[in-house]
Amino acid sequence: MSYIRPNFRHPELQANELGYARKDYEGSLSTLCAGCGHDSISAAIIQSCFELAIPPHSVAKISGIGCSSKTPTYFLGKSHGFNSVHGRMPSVATGANLANRDMVYIGVSGDGDSASIGLGQFAHVTRRNLNMLYIVENNGCYGLTKGQDSATADVGSASKKGVPNPYEPIDLCTMALQLGATFVGRSFSGDKNQLVPLIKAAISHRGFAFIDVISPCVTFNNTVQSTKGYEYAREHMAATGKMDFVPVRQEITADYEPGFTHEITLHDGSVVHLYKQEPGFDANDRNQAIRTLQAYKQKGEILTGLLYIDPDLEDFHEIQGTVNKPLRDLGATELCPGSRSLEAINSNLR
Amino acid sequence: MKPTNIKHPEYFHKVVDCQYACPAHTPVPEYIRLIAQGRYDDAYMVNWESNVFPGILGRTCDRPCEPACRRGRVEEEPVAICRLKRVAADNKVKDDIAKRIPSKPAKKNGKRVALVGAGPASLTVARDLAPLGYELHIFDAQKAGGGFMRSQIPSFRLPEEVLDEEVGYILGMGPVARFDTYIDSLQSLLEQNYDAVFVGSGAPRGRDLKNLPGRQEGAEHIHIGIDWLGSVAFEHTKSIGKKVIVLGGGNTAMDCCRTARRLGGDDVKVLVRSPFADMKASPWEKEDAIHEDIPIVDNHVPKEFVIEDGKLVGMRFDKVRAEYDSAGRRNLVPTGEDPVFFPCDDVLVAIGQENSFPWIERDIGIVFDKWGMPVLDKETFQATNPRVFFGGDAAFGPENIITAVAHGHQAAISIDLFCRGEKPSRRPAPGVTLVSQKMGIHEWSYDNQVDDDLRYKVPHADKKLSLLDRKLEVELGFDVATAFREAERCLNCDVQTVFSDSRCIECDACVDICPTDCISFIENAEEEALRKSLKIPANNLTQDIYVSGALKTGRVMVKDEDVCLHCGLCAERCPTSAWDMQKFLYEVTKAAPLCNV
Structure with missing residues (x-):
């Protein structure tokens, strides 16, 4: 029985800038079904955090309920984690973020957790531009309860049971765009070349970064009639373009690949390079992103890649004008200014 | 690249690094698993079938398998393969083994074969041919079988009982041994109408320093290493002077110095021309010598034997340093310092050994090359006189026991054919x-x-006691509990990762789970480009990459065999069983099927 991964790693694997090995970003061995797309997303998160050289202890992973929400156990085993209530990951993430703004917040959710029970929470955390990465591991079904169609299943798509889904799907990317998300992307668990730079850019982005990742459920929803299976995703995937993420520490060399269109500098100084973009596509145009998504959907294709980014909008802390230190770094007098301050506030309200 | 042909027997054989490196291709992981299961008899027989002398080799093998062991590529030290082999020999039930060894065949096949020398090569040929009904005559000048295993390897490394037992198994299968019989003419042997003659007479001549000043005058106290070891083994020599210089850096030099310590040498030194790191001796043999208070003085080239009043009093050496040219060739350059003098009572010269065939007539159809070596077919070991076959050190020069065994198997097949x-x-x-x-x-x-365990050390006998008794074995071998732990370090490289491309749905589960990042799904290319574009580039060119046929997306699966742990997680995480773990057993075919393991 092997529920333990061997401890040896490839001897040529180098440590990152902080001296951490990639192994330091791994979690326990997955207990998901063999072949689950979610495991690939976990691997992409591990790779991204390792390459970004984020200290593992400065990451908080927060999730709700579902197969997707189990995955934080399988990555970043040395980070903080909170497996919360179904659909309530955004509330917990908001609270944590308000208390300690210095940490990296990775929220992991699924199509059930975000598009059904947690749709309200998803909407509000999006419009507040909370500084976090929100990943939806989207397989179009409720895998943990044996594969019923979820709210993101396309009309006509059929899971293992074989009955085509009659209801209109919720497109979470379109919703996120409409609700004011400042970073929106879509990807596929089977394409790490696209997914890893996307996650790295999303983590570096200051504000609400949303990535919808098509992540096939091998057990219940990888049929030929399903639009969320490996084969369908591969055959119908289109991309807005190719992107590269250049972290702030790395010097930008002028050696661009042919097809280079433009670059976007993020708040922390790191740069997103866009190549071979679809003609006329502008990742800074929210309306165009919504229209393009719609157009591809009508063609029966899945548009992936970076759909929209605005690195300059104020995040939740700036909108609120909160103190710029984590609460734990404040002294007792700042946290508890005394009865005179309370009276001053109260008198203001009279 | 074209899809890898895994049906070719050598592809997966190469993945089993230890077995592939072994000249006799002993199925190492197979017997290590049997040891872990406590099936020592079975483990012994797997060895016996393949390498004929498990007890002897478990103590004395040059272990080409260990530097090849995959474990050494993912952590510091390889599995202690050689010492595990000894565990099988030490813990087997002798009577049960005797029952499993083929007995004398009831029917003879009417063919007669003479074997010259009773060393590992001849004994292997005899063992492989005996069950087929051959009448086998083994000739050896020594009084018992084993060849250099008896005369050159000291008893504190290889107890006589172990040697006697394993030589005995073969002689018990029917061959007739004529000991104390030196063959001085191959022609007369051929005239006795043997159907074939096998020459396994070794490389019996130790190199000398004939032209070094003082060699003649000091002759009484200057000995050729291998001759001196033989003389000790047969108890003609029982003592040596207090101060001894051993010349040479190979395993024979190590055996000489350690034997000298046991025969009265209090101050024994090894002097070697090359740098310590370049010495031919196995690292563990050097360690054992140093442990017995024998300094190894490197970069010293013998200049003269110093004689005073007609008696050897010491040796003078020139100091050198090694310089390497761009091709890596070594050059020993004098440092220009004054020669150094080391006093001594005796000198043992262990600077190599050579072949010597004074007993083979040059006009009986056997062609010798300019180095005095017989011209042989590299595969069949057949000489230019088709009735004569060579093997062991006599074939291509001094090697080691396991190479002699490998030659013996092939020569036996040739002789039978x-x-x-x-x-x-x-x-x-x-x-x-x-x-x-x-x-x-x-x-x-x-x-x-x-398993994460580091390599276990073999316990040694108390140094004080072992230096007093030439026959007391120094290495004690693993106890059964330690052997189990050590056996668990084996990565089971013979359990192969077998990929079937028609089943793969390209979900990446294997890529994500693989602890050593061996697996990539990428666009196909030529090997050089492919090796570079893997998840972690496959830089170890001695290890193959396993390439699948085109998958649905047009990509291919490429697996770098280099540091695969054979943990089976790729197969466990595969939803469609495109990966499977399959045990690969490779057996070198012998002249006769010997036993059922």
Whole structure:
């Protein structure tokens, strides 16, 4: 029985800038079904955090309920984690973020957790531009309860049971765009070349970064009639373009690949390079992103890649004008200014 | 690249690094698993079938398998393969083994073969041919069988009982041994109408320093290492002077110095021309010598034997340093310092050994090359006189026991084919099986969990006691509990990762789970480009990459065999069983099927 991964790693694997090995970003061995797309997303998160050289202890992973929400156990085993209530990951993430703004917040959710029970929470955390990465591991079904169609299943798509889904799907990317998300992307668990730079850019982005990742459920929803299976995703995937993420520490060399269109500098100084973009596509145009998504959907294709980014909008802390230190770094007098301050506030309200 | 042909027996054979590196291709992981299961008899027989002398080799093998061991590529030290082999020999039930060894065949086949020398090569030929009914005559000048295993390897490394037992198994199968019989003419042997003659007479001549000043005058106290070891083994020599200089840096030098310590040498030194790191001796033999208070003085080239009043009093050496040219060739350059003098009572010269065939007439159809070596077919070991076959050190110069055994197996096949009137060049294919180990979703019929334990050390006998007794074995061998732990370090490289591209749905589960990042799904290319574009580039060119056929997306699966742990997680995480763990057993075909393991 092997529920333990061997401890040896490839001897040529180098440590990152902080001296951490990639192994330091791994979690326990997955207990998901063999072949689950979610495991690939976990691997992409591990790779991204390792390459970004984020200290593992400065990451908080927060999730709700579902197969997707189990995955934080399988990555970043040395980070903080909170497996919360179904659909309530955004509330917990908001609270944590308000208390300690210095940490990296990775929220992991699924199509059930975000598009059904947690749709309200998803909407509000999006419009507040909370500084976090929100990943939806989207397989179009409720895998943990044996594969019923979820709210993101396309009309006509059929899971293992074989009955085509009659209801209109919720497109979470379109919703996120409409609700004011400042970073929106879509990807596929089977394409790490696209997914890893996307996650790295999303983590570096200051504000609400949303990535919808098509992540096939091998057990219940990888049929030929399903639009969320490996084969369908591969055959119908289109991309807005190719992107590269250049972290702030790395010097930008002028050696661009042919097809280079433009670059976007993020708040922390790191740069997103866009190549071979679809003609006329502008990742800074929210309306165009919504229209393009719609157009591809009508063609029966899945548009992936970076759909929209605005690195300059104020995040939740700036909108609120909160103190710029984590609460734990404040002294007792700042946290508890005394009865005179309370009276001053109260008198203001009279 | 074209898809890898895994049906070719050598592809997976190469993945089993230890077995591939072994000249006799002993199925190492197979017997290590048997040791872990406590099946020592079975482990012994797997060895015996392949390398003929498990007890002897478990103590004295040069272990080409260990530097090849995959474990040494993922951590510091390889599995202690050699010492595990000894565990099988130490813990077997002798009577049960005797029953499993083929007895004398009831029917003779009417063919007669003479074997010159009773060393490992001849004994292997005899063992492989005996069950087929050959009448085998073994000739040796020594009084007992074993050849250099008896005369050169000291008893504190190889107890006589172990040697006697394993030589005895072979002699018990029917060959007739004529000891104390030196063959001085191959022609007269051929005239006795043998159907074939096998020459396994070794490389019996130790190199000397004939032209070094003082060699003649000091002759009484200057000994050729291998001759001196033989003389000690047969108890003609029982003592040596207090101060001894051993010249040479090979394993014979190590055996000489350690033997000298036991025969009265209080101040024994090894002096070697090359730098310490370049010495030919196995690292563990150097360690053992140093442990017995024998300094190894490197970079010293003998200049003269110093004689005073007609008596050897010491040796003078020139100091050198090693310089390497761009091709890596070594040059010993004098440092220009004054020569150094070391006093001594005796000198043992262990600077190599050579072949010598004074007993083979040059006009009986056996062609010798300019170095005085017989011209042989590299595969069949047949000489230019078709009735004569060579093997062991006599074939291509001094090697080691396990190489001699490997030669013996091949020569036996050649002799059998020749005696049956077939062409010796028609070599039999190896025996190969490939069987799935899957028993359940998370269950394999091998222990796939990879152990973190570091290599275990073999306990040694107390130094004070062992220096007093030439016959007291120094290495004590693993106890059964330690042997189990050590056996668990084996990565089971013979349980192969077998990929079937028609089943793969390209979900990446194997890529994500693989602890050593061996697996990539990428666009196909030529090998050089492919190796560079893997998840972690495959820089170890001695290890193959396993390439699948085109998958649905047009990509291919490429697996770098280099540091695969054979943990089976790729197969466990595969939703469609495109990966399977299958045990690959490769057996070198012998002249006769010997035993059922």
